[in-house]
Amino acid sequence: MGKIIFALALMIASFTIEAQVKIPQASPKSTLTQTVGLTDVEIDYHRPSMKNRVVFGDLVPFGKVWRTGANENTIISFSDDVVINGTTLKKGKYSIYTIPNADSWEVFFYATTDNWGNPEVWDESKIVLKVNAKPEVLNRNVETFTIGINNTDNNFANLEFSWEKTLVAVKFEVPTQKAALASIDKTLAGPSAADYYSSAQYFFQSNGDLNKALVYVNKAYEMHPKKPYWYSRLKSQIQAKLGDKKGAIETAKISLAAAQLEKNEDYVKMNQDSIAEWSKK
Structure with a gap:
């Protein structure tokens, strides 16, 4: 009997919740x-x-x-x-x-x-x-x-x-x-370093044209005044994928040094691991 009452109570509670007026x-x-x-x-x-x-x-x-x-x-x-x-x-x-x-x-x-x-x-x-x-x-x-x-x-x-x-x-x-003139100036000035970096990243991640990716990441690196370590990290990965292990190691060392300076341990480890892997004969 108790089980029946409990089941009925559950049914009534469920109906009350669902039957919102x-x-x-x-x-x-x-x-x-x-x-x-x-x-x-x-x-x-x-x-x-x-x-x-x-x-x-x-x-x-x-x-x-x-x-x-x-x-x-x-x-x-x-x-x-x-x-x-x-x-x-x-x-x-x-x-x-x-x-x-x-x-x-x-x-x-x-x-x-x-x-x-x-x-x-x-x-x-x-x-x-x-x-x-x-x-x-x-x-x-x-x-x-x-x-x-x-x-x-x-x-x-x-x-x-x-x-x-x-x-x-x-x-x-x-x-x-003001906004229109800023948009015009930005567009006519051409792609930004971030635009080139994003394009290079897309080609690399999608197994696209790696030679084009290398051109884009180089432009991004040249344009950016602070030479971000994640830019050089991406360049090293593209170089390695193109078979240029020696160039990839040199670029990874640049990224490693910059990451150590910024105390970014994730990028430090990624670069160290890549250098070790690409150094294998």
Whole structure:
């Protein structure tokens, strides 16, 4: 009898775990991704609806910190530094808080992003950037709170908050020209030492064209100002695979000396083992 009761209890527990009730969220989650110029912007937030309520000045009181959405933090991330009202906001992830008022909003980019709603203790030192924005009155109702990236240009866009009959926009500038010029300069300058090294490594590991691998690793070694020991290590392996044991030993000794100087015991042992193996007649 006890075994039957135990089995039934297990069945009920299993059913309880598996039969999770799924219902729509009152404030569903939304993720917005937008590229502005060459900068990626992502926003994660929850979207409450009006539901016949007065929002600003009632549901969302004037003069008090608002989570700018619902549930956990509204979070924005930038892949590059951006400029807002002449101040640089470093690339990274921030929570957004606001203080709505009838004639002006304060918008805060806050350092911590793991709060549920407002922080338990509002910490002024965690305000990375604060800007003021003037609300616009819309001629229509926005039923569900919406954050958007609009009026996009290669060099700027507006971060917009809209709900009820209110729209608030914060313009931010992105470093498109700087990033584009850096990309052009890098591309026109040709492959880097790391590019040549990666190419040589691919040919070696995939049993590809070893002569081409040797050319690439030589270029990588010549271009890199610090002459990394892992570069010379790869060169020695390519030489050995091509049958040039004498050249491989000489190159391995260069890698060994550099690895000993950097106290990298793994590379020291690998080079010592290879030198011993290639020295055998």
